[in-house]
Each structure stands twice: as structure tokens, then as C-alpha cells.
Amino acid sequence: MINTAAEKIKVDPRDAKLSMAHFFVAFAALAIGGLMGLLQTLVRSGKFELPLGIGYYQLLTVHGIMMGLILTTFFIMGFQYAAVSRTAGTHSNAARRTGWIGFWLMTIGTAMAATMVLLNEASVLYTFYAPLKAHWIFYLGLTFVVVGSWVDGAAQIMTYAKWRKNNPGKPSPLLSFMAVINTVLWIVATLGVASTVLFQLLPWSLGWVDTVDVLVSRTLFWYFGHPLVYFWLLPAYMCWYAIIPKIIGGKIFSDSLARMSFIMFLLFSIPVGFHHQLTEPGIDPAWKFIQVILTFMVVIPSLMTAFSLFATFERYGRSKGAKGLFGWFKVLPWNDARFTVPFIGMASFIPAGAGGIVNASNQMDQVVHNTIWVTGHFHLTAATSVVLTFFGISYWLVPHLTGRKLTKSMNKLAIIQGWVWFIGMVFMSGAMHIEGLLGGPRRSAFSTYGGSSQAAEWIPYQIAQAVGGSILFLGIILVLIIFINLAFFAPKGEEEFPVGEAEQSEAAAPMVFENWKLWLGITAVLILFAYTIPFIDIIQNAPPGSKGFKTW
Amino acid sequence: MAKAELKANQKTEVEDSSSLKGTLASVFFVGLFIVVTWVSVYYLFVDRF
Numbered sequence: 001m002i003n004t005a006a007e008k009i010k011v012d013p014r015d016a017k018l019s020m021a022h023f024f025v026a027f028a029a030l031a032i033g034g035l036m037g038l039l040q041t042l043v044r045s046g047k048f049e050l051p052l053g054i055g056y057y058q059l060l061t062v063h064g065i066m067m068g069l070i071l072t073t074f075f076i077m078g079f080q081y082a083a084v085s086r087t088a089g090t091h092s093n094a095a096r097r098t099g100w101i102g103f104w105l106m107t108i109g110t111a112m113a114a115t116m117v118l119l120n121e122a123s124v125l126y127t128f129y130a131p132l133k134a135h136w137i138f139y140l141g142l143t144f145v146v147v148g149s150w151v152d153g154a155a156q157i158m159t160y161a162k163w164r165k166n167n168p169g170k171p172s173p174l175l176s177f178m179a180v181i182n183t184v185l186w187i188v189a190t191l192g193v194a195s196t197v198l199f200q201l202l203p204w205s206l207g208w209v210d211t212v213d214v215l216v217s218r219t220l221f222w223y224f225g226h227p228l229v230y231f232w233l234l235p236a237y238m239c240w241y242a243i244i245p246k247i248i249g250g251k252i253f254s255d256s257l258a259r260m261s262f263i264m265f266l267l268f269s270i271p272v273g274f275h276h277q278l279t280e281p282g283i284d285p286a287w288k289f290i291q292v293i294l295t296f297m298v299v300i301p302s303l304m305t306a307f308s309l310f311a312t313f314e315r316y317g318r319s320k321g322a323k324g325l326f327g328w329f330k331v332l333p334w335n336d337a338r339f340t341v342p343f344i345g346m347a348s349f350i351p352a353g354a355g356g357i358v359n360a361s362n363q364m365d366q367v368v369h370n371t372i373w374v375t376g377h378f379h380l381t382a383a384t385s386v387v388l389t390f391f392g393i394s395y396w397l398v399p400h401l402t403g404r405k406l407t408k409s410m411n412k413l414a415i416i417q418g419w420v421w422f423i424g425m426v427f428m429s430g431a432m433h434i435e436g437l438l439g440g441p442r443r444s445a446f447s448t449y450g451g452s453s454q455a456a457e458w459i460p461y462q463i464a465q466a467v468g469g470s471i472l473f474l475g476i477i478l479v480l481i482i483f484i485n486l487a488f489f490a491p492k493g494e495e496e497f498p499v500g501e502a503e504q505s506e507a508a509a510p511m512v513f514e515n516w517k518l519w520l521g522i523t524a525v526l527i528l529f530a531y532t533i534p535f536i537d538i539i540q541n542a543p544p545g546s547k548g549f550k551t552w
Numbered sequence: 553m554a555k556a557e558l559k560a561n562q563k564t565e566v567e568d569s570s571s572l573k574g575t576l577a578s579v580f581f582v583g584l585f586i587v588v589t590w591v592s593v594y595y596l597f598v599d600r601f
Binding site: 318353363 | 569570571572573574575577578579582583585586589590593594596597600601
């Protein structure tokens with residue numbers, strides 16, 4: 001089925017330019033953040049000390065902010081902007097201008113925050129937990145990043161709204177729908193972090209108030225911090241659901257199922273932040289329990305996704321004549337980096353998701369809380385499933401936007417990159433998981449803890465992490481070589497922007513999925529239900545505020 | 553003629569190309585993996601606390 005007349009096979013060059021601007025910042029962040037990650041694993045091996053008095057926690061802050069906030073947000077906004085342009089039609093001049101304003105706000109904010117971290121005025125890690133106190137310019141810079149991302153996201157919403165207006169009664173193109181869901185999720189989620197920064201951290205760091213309510217600040221952070229991970233994940237799901245089927249030559253298993261699962265992520269990824277605060281003493285356990293239950297609701301769309309992807313692969317394999325229970329697995333296009341690199345990401349999500357269910361379970365959180373198991377966990381989710389999919393996307397999207405071709409040799413290098421990443425991560429994340437179960441802490445530089453025998457058990461795993469980290473850094477160098485090649489040097493040509501079609505294309509998705517009043521209403525009700533009473537309790541029974549600390 | 557064709561086809565086994573047996577097995581594997589991980593860490597918890 002031809003989707004609509006508005007759909008263009010090629011992203012308009014003016015839209016392509018803005019997407020590429022996002023990618024340049026994203027990949028620069030990858031280079032800087034990646035180097036910091038390598039140095040961290042070397043420091044923790046105990047065999048290497050940082051020169052020039054550079055602090056471990058400064059590196060950790062740069063790594064977390066560059067990888068967790070800048071690489072992800074810029075890549076996602078650039079990708080979604082292109083995906084909306086491709087499927088809902090070229091952005092209007094007004095939408096494009098809005099996108100550029102958002103991009104520059106985010107970039108200026110990034111420069112402000114990065115400057116303060118590099119000047120050693122803001123080594124507060126990417127979670128910037130109070131009472132650690134950074135320079136006010138750091139908080140203001142992050143405010144610019146968040147506000148910029150709202151403006152940037154508004155461009156996608158404008159083009160989506162224009163499509164809906166021009167096509168009354170029709171379900172919007174799947175990729176545009178998904179991009180808008182993720183943008184809305186992001187806007188609702190960032191209200192929390194924006195509140196703590198604007199109303200607590202900025203006035204406090206400017207010296208207008210002396211103390212900060214730590215529990216309120218952390219609660220607002222985690223109101224944002226959990227949907228943040230779904231903001232990273234949903235663009236990867238966009239690729240898995242709607243792009244990979246086209247790349248392998250198959251069909252989307254079900255358009256409606258994909259939309260339904262995205263809506264469930266919008267509903268259930270926000271009212272769940274307490275599962276990051278299970279060891280927090282100031283929150284009523286009953287409300288922690290309720291939010292844990294809501295957290296487990298996200299298992300449903302996750303398993304729907306797993307089912308749908310397996311079904312796409314099996315249907316495709318059987319159409320190629322594959323027999324037996326798993327014959328379809330062999331006929332998948334393993335020589336195509338556009339498939340293989342994201343596939344490694346998908347497969348990694350199986351242990352990543354299982355680990356997440358452990359983290360969110362109240363009792364088991366006592367085993368893993370604040371251990372490096374958690375770091376191992378999000379290096380499987382964000383740093384493997386998500387970023388390998390992002391790399392896989394960029395291997396066709398960058399040449400598509402720059403009018404070049406992914407050559408055979410670059411395709412080969414990209415596949416090598418995917419496997420190098422996988423091997424590095426098996427070492428690094430695997431060792432982090434085991435060390436965490438043995439009690440090894442996260443967010444800490446090398447220490448023998450006064451010659452403790454328990455701490456001595458951790459050191460072999462820290463050496464394994466340094467080995468893994470070095471292999472991963474090699475993977476980052478490969479990504480950067482491929483990115484620069486595709487952006488500047490690859491031969492001119494046409495690279496496809498693959499957009500999958502549903503198996504039953506005549507069955508249009510129910511219009512109820514586009515009923516934003518309904519879904520935003522339920523989102524608001526769930527958030528108010530999960531947060532209102534505990535939040536009143538947190539404020540009414542607040543301990544005395546804390547003055548700021550600078551521990552570095 | 554049409555009847556003869558029908559009869560001739562009767563014994564042919566048709567491979568069901570829409571089968572999702574592999575998908576079912578795969579999601580069961582994912583479910584099992586989750587349960588095993590969860591139970592393992594649960595026993596660590598029971599053992600330690």
C-alpha cells in the first residue's frame with residue numbers, strides 16, 4: 001500500500017541538513033564520552049593513575065553527560081526529525097526554523113554545561129544529585145538542553161499535526177506516530193527534572209537560598225530518570241518494528257500492535273520512578289510497592305515487542321522456504337550491517353530486560369542497589385541495545401542524508417564494529433554484573449578499602465572491565481571512522497531510507513490510537529495517582545534542608 | 553476434471569508457511585531466561601538477608 005501522497009522517498013535536503021547537524025554533535029559526544037569511559041575502566045583496574053590531577057569523578061561526570069544525555073538526545077531528535085520528514089512529508093519552513101532554534105538552544109546548553117564540568121566546577125555525575133552542588137552555569141546549561149529539546153520536538157509535532165489535518169480520519173504513518181509518542185513522553189518526563197533544576201538547584205547554586213530538600217530533588221529527578229531510559233529505547237524500537245522488516249525484505253507483523261505497545265510505554269514508563277528509590281528512607285513503602293507494580297506493567301509491551309519481532313523474522317524466513325523450528329534464523333541477512341548491528345542490540349535486550357526485572361523487584365534491589373551490577377545493566381540496555389541500533393540506523397541514514405552510499409567495504413567494517421562491540425560488552429558488562437553480585441560498588445574510583453578481603457575479590461573483575469572497555473573503545477574508533485566516511489568521503493549515490501509495510505496493509509490501525517486527549521489524560525491520571533499522596537507526604541514530613549557539598 | 557485434481561492433491565502435505573512455532577518457542581525461551589535470572593538472584597537475597 002502506498003502510504004500517502006505526502007510520503008517522500010527521500011528526506012528533503014533542507015531537513016537532512018538539520019538532522020546531520022544533530023548527528024555531528026551526537027558523534028562528537030560519543031568520541032569524548034567514549035575516551036572518558038576507557039579511562040574510567042583503566043583507573044578502576046588499579047593499574048593506571050590519571051595525570052595532571054584530573055579527578056575520577058570529573059571523568060565519570062563527562063562520560064555520563066556525554067553518553068547518557070547528549071549523544072542520546074541529539075541522535076534521537078535528529079533521527080526522529082528525519083523519520084517524520086520521510087513519512088509525514090517535508091517539514092514546513094516554520095517547523096524547520098523551530099527545529100533549528102531547538103538545536104541551537106541544546107547546543108549552547110551543552111557547551112555551557114561541558115565548560116563547567118571541564119573547569120572542574122560540576123563533578124556531580126550525570127544524576128547531579130543534591131546535596132552535591134555544581135556551578136549555576138552547569139544547571140542553566142542543562143536547562144537550555146531540556147528546553148531546546150522541547151522546541152526541537154515541537155517541530156516534529158507541528159509536521160505530524162499538519163499531516164493529520166490534511167488526512168482527516170486516517171491513521172498517521174507509523175514512524176511519525178512513534179516519533180510523536182516519544183517526543184510527548186520526553187516532554188512529560190522532563191517536567192520533573194526541569195522543576196528540580198528551576199525551583200531548587202538553580203536558586204540554591206546562585207546562593208538565593210541556603211539549603212535544598214534532597215528527597216524532593218531526588219524524587220523529581222527519578223520521575224524523569226526512568227522515562228528517560230524509555231526515551232532512549234523507543235527510537236530503537238522504531239527501527240526494530242518499522243524499519244528492520246523492510247531491510248530484511250519482510251513485513252511489519254502488526255501495525256496496530258506496534259502502536260499499542262508504544263502507547264503502553266507512554267502510560268507506564270512515567271509513574272514508576274520510586275523503583276530507583278527503593279532504598280530511600282523517606283518514601284512510604286506502600287507507594288513504593290504500587291510503583292513497582294506499575295513498573296512491571298512495562299513487561300507487557302516489552303514482551304509484545306519480542307513476540308512481534310520474532311514473528312516478523314519467522315514469517316520472512318518461511319517465505320524464503322526455511323523449514324523446521326528455527327530454520328528461519330539462518331536465512332536472515334547476516335551480511336547486511338543495517339540488520340546485523342541492530343540485531344546484536346535486540347539480542348542483548350534479553351539479558352538486559354531480565355536484569356531490569358531484578359533491579360525493580362524490591363527485595364532483589366537490596367542485593368544489587370548501588371553496586372556495579374546496575375552499571376552493567378544499563379551498559380546492556382542503553383550502551384548496547386540502544387546505541388548499537390543507533391549505529392545501525394546511522395549506517396544507512398547518514399549516507400541517505402548526505403547523498404552518498406554505504407559501500408561494501410564500509411558495510412563489512414560496520415559488521416565488524418558490531419561484533420567488536422558485542423565482545424567488548426560481554427567482558428565489561430559481564431564482569432560488572434558479577435562484581436555487583438559480589439558487592440562491588442558503582443560510582444567509585446579504585447580502592448582496596450583498607451586491604452579488605454572482600455574488595456580484593458573485585459579486582460580481577462575490574463581488570464576484565466578494563467579489557468572490555470579497551471575493546472569497546474576500539475569499537476568507538478570504528479564507528480567514528482565509518483561515520484566520517486559516510487558523512488564526507490563515501491561515493492555519491494542513493495541510499496534507501498527503509499520504511500516497512502504492515503503484513504495486513506488493508507487493515508488500518510484503529511483511530512483511537514491517535515486520540516491524544518484520551519492517552520494524555522490516562523498518563524496524567526496515572527502520574528497523579530502514583531505521585532500526589534507520597535509527594536505531599538515527602539514535603540510535609542521533610543527533614544531539614546541540606547547545605548551544598550563540593551566533594552571533589 | 554476439477555474433481556480429479558482435488559483427489560490427486562489430497563495426500564500432499566502442505567507446509568504451513570504462516571506457522572509461528574519458532575516464534576512461540578523463542579518467546580518461551582525469553583520468558584524462561586527471565587524466570588531463571590530472577591529466581592537465581594532471589595536465592596542470593598534469601599541467602600544473604
